[in-house]
Amino acid sequence: MRAMLSLGAKAALTLFGLLLVTFLIARVVPIDPVLAVVGDRASSETYARVRAEMGLDRPVAVQFGRYVTMLAEGDLGQSALTRAKVADDIARFFPATLELATVATLIGLVLGIPAGVIAAARHNRWPDHALRLVSLFGYSVPVFWLGLMALLLFYADLGWAAGPGRLDPWLEDVVRPRSGLLLVDGVLAGNGTVVLSALRHLALPAAILGYYSLAYISRMTRSLMLEQLNQDYIAVARAKGLSETRVLWCHALGNVLVPLATVATLAYAQLLEGSVLTETVFAWPGIGRYITGSLLSLDMNAVMGGTLVVGAVFIFLNLLVEGLYGRLDPRLR
Amino acid sequence: MSALLEIEDLHVSFGTAEAVRGASFAMGRERLALVGGSGAGKSLIGRAILRLLPAGASMTAARMNFDGIDLLAAGPREMRALRGRRIGWVLQDPKFSLNPVMSVGTQVEEMLRLHRRLDRRAAREEALALLESVWLREPARVHALYPHELSGGMGQRAMIAMMLAGEPDLLIADEPSSALDAGAALQVLAVLDDLVARRGMGLLFISHDLTLVEGFCDRVMVIEAGSIVESCDAAALGEARHPYTRRLLAARPRLEAAP
Amino acid sequence: MSLAHPDAYEPASSLAARLTGAAETARALAADRSALAGMVIVTLLILAAAAAPLLAPYDPNAQDLALRLAPPGAAHWLGTDELGRDVLSRLLAGSRITLAVVALIALTVPAAGLAVGCLAGFAGGIVDAVLMRIADVFLAFPRLILALALVAAMGPGLSHALIAIALAAWPPYARLARAETMAIRERDFIAAARLSGASPARLLLLHIAPLCLPSLIVRASLDMAGVILTAAGLGFLGLGVAPPQAEWGAMIAAGRRFMLDQWWVAAAPGVAIAVATLGFNLLGEGLRDVLDPRQR
Secondary structure, three states: OHHHHHHHHHHHHHHHHHHHHHHHHHHHOOOOHHHHHHOOOOOHHHHHHHHHHOOOOOOHHHHHHHHHHHHHOOOOOEOOOOOOEHHHHHHHHHHHHHHHHHHHHHHHHHHHHHHHHHHHHOOOOHHHHHHHHHHHHHHHOOHHHHHHHHHHHHHHHOOOOOOOOOOOHHHOOOOOOOOOOHHHHHHHHOOHHHHHHHHHHHHHHHHHHHHHHHHHHHHHHHHHHHHHHOOHHHHHHHHOOOOHHHHHHHHHHHOOHHHHHHHHHHHHHHHHHHHHHHHHHHOOOOHHHHHHHHHHOOOHHHHHHHHHHHHHHHHHHHHHHHHHHHHHOHHHO | OOOOEEEEEEEEEEOOEEEEEEEEEEEOOOEEEEEOOOOOOHHHHHHHHHOOOOOOEEEEOOEEEEOOEEOOOOOHHHHHHHEOOOEEEEOOOHHHHOOOOOOHHHHHHHHHHHHOOOOHHHHHHHHHHHHHHOOOOOHHHHHHOOHHHOOHHHHHHHHHHHHHOOOOOEEEEEOOOOOOOHHHHHHHHHHHHHHHHHHOOEEEEEEOOHHHHHHHOOEEEEEEOOEEEEEEEHHHHHHOOOHHHHHHHHOOOOOOOOO | OOOOOOOOOOOOOHHHHHHHHHHHHHHHHHHOHHHHHHHHHHHHHHHHHHOHHHHOOOOOOOOOHHHOOOOOOOOOOOOEOOOOOEHHHHHHHHHHHHHHHHHHHHHHHHHHHHHHHHHHHHHOHHHHHHHHHHHHHHHHOOHHHHHHHHHHHHOOOHHHHHHHHHHHHHHHHHHHHHHHHHHHOOOHHHHHHHHOOOOHHHHHHHHHHHHHHHHHHHHHHHHHHHHHHHHHHHHHOOOOOOOOOOOHHHHHHHHHOOOOOOOHHHHHHHHHHHHHHHHHHHHHHHHHHHHOHHHO
16 A cells, blocks of 8 residues: 555656656747747737736746646647647547557567567577577667668558558548547447558558567567576476476466566557657657647647657556556565 | 486586586485585486486486486486476475466466376365375465465475375485474475375485484485595494595584583 | 686786776677677777768768769769768768767766766765656656657757757666665775765765766666667657758658658668667677676
8 A cells, every 4th residue: 555655656746747847848948839829910919918818927836837737627738730729639649659559569569478488498599699689670770760661662662561641541530439549440330441451551560660569578578588497496397397388488487477567568658659750750640740740830739738648658657567567476465 | 125216427517617526326215315515416416317407517427217217318208207207306495496476286286287187176186185195284275375475384395295296206305394494394304204105205315414314314325526425324324434424423413411 | 797806916006906807898898799799880980980071982061963862883882862962971970970979978978877876875865865756757758758849849959959868868877876876885895984084975986986887887888879769860850950961860851752762862871870779789788798797
């Protein structure tokens, strides 16, 4: 219980810090936010009125308080570009990022965990070296560049991958957006064409991101497994006459599942962060693209709103790792 | 007594460093103790028999037979058939030698389903019976517990139950009571005594405690720096001639007043 | 962590001891082939950056519109970009920027983290709590997003990108230094030094901080790979150096428009980034294996 409270306190504190930082950053902006709204041909009365409306004539602390209150109500301000509420825009775009990150992390887990197990079992032999090579490249090659090259090869040259966006243009808005996740919505609506089209469009970006996930997850799995394989209980398991397969995949891997949950969550968080770059390359309408687009048009509310949301999710995921998973291990209960 | 285990000229090395130098002995269905200080190589002999040496270790031997089976020529599948089923192994600390994330009962049943081919229900019943046979008073409760939830003595007895599930002919016990307090140690030894006698098993008892094995085992081998320097009946230990053995004997705490 | 052999010689002074330690480290490092490869790559990068003006066959900003988007050939080994500028020369110029970023970050951030961490670990109590909470806030912030937000607010430019990266990068060093400090300050030789009258500042500077260095160095070299990628990412988004300066990430963004037919404009800088990052990764892993195997 105490641990939960202290974790909650830590979460609150970090979130507060996040708000403070974003608020301060937003104030550093050299652009006048009032001008962005009223335009530079407005009269001085309009300027003063809007300025008062936006609360910019109040002291900083009051402004911060107002900021926090607005956020508590879910109000992230208005986008200077689209004139829509930033919160609505983000709600529209975030599921796309989530969907991509989820599929990519799944790829990373499904391929990465077995790869790590095998690399550990064949320590210092060729599967281990091969994995090291694969993951080294995953740590070295910039994701946006690999994405570009992949598009060049698989879309432009070979025509295997689908074009930009999440769906073929004529399939947009065909199914009701209940969750925002096309795969889910498509299945719920029973529309196989949409699901297929969504999968085709997901394939390349998810594969690229999945590669990076795989590099990280397999590396961590390998380290964790190597630690286990040196333990006494593994020797004892072998002494019981169990097959090496069972010793590896049941006994050793079983001891590594909880740390792996941590790894998976961190991998997911990393993908959310990297979405900013990948979505630009693949023209994926997610929150990353929203932030960068808003950045280029100097739509500060949108940028800050997006930063806040991604930052908050990131913080949440990290705290989840710290708090929840420690309790799943029977040894730590 | 026909030889259950025959070892001739066993060498175990880590690179160029030799940890076991030319160990030779034979044993039948008796209790043979292997006594020496830490680092003497005694655990490695146990592991060598099972062909479960740690990474970086290599072994050679002129002969290594178990019940007529050539352990040196045996392939992985033959060794697996022997391990657990014909040869059992008990280590020092159940917190490290049992799988921490599996319940005790599951680990015992694993042996039963593998070696005795019991189905799930029969395995559970037999597991409970086994736990009871090692004097664990609430077998059903222990069955559901995890290794770290057991006391040292209970964990060791669970470990013994697990390793005897396959009904082996030889049990290699590597310091089974060394990590326990006196009371728990006595209990574990009593359990071993009982089960080994009832099943007519051979017992290779590895220990650093000469006093302990003197009363518990039939024969004693003393190992120093990788070489077996003494081998005699437990009763005849007093007449042992090797200086190292004499030193071990002299180091025993004595209750009677010095002459 | 000590590399001393049991029958090593007795060093004449602490300087001699440190130099011997460094030599041992270098030798162990060179024995590891991949670490050696990393060292070679990093050295080549440094040399290329240093000698870029001499090595570049053309002026990186010299435009030749007649020869725009020329494929790799004898005259231009890596082809030309959309304004007819030699890609190879621009790559070399870009290496200066990459190296400048790496050097500036590597020299300032670990030092700042070391200072904060040592202070927190040594002082304990309120100071520790406050400093670590601040570190936690920045640690919990996704690095790239923080950099984005900062650059968005302050405007593009290399210095702003550097500040952004630095702000996001310092917490792990503080954490590491704090952990090490807390372990070291309990040791006997610290008590002995304190008894002989050493002031806390002297203790920190001369005794504790140097011992934290190895793990920080390991972390730094592995981190530099990430810094290069983040800087390139920012450049790709147009938030790094202003054009017409050559920066690898920005070159990829510019080449994106011509990717279909003139792929070399975008391909070359990507390979450069990958190789540079790989070098730091290999070097970092090698250093970790030699200096701090616990961290793997």
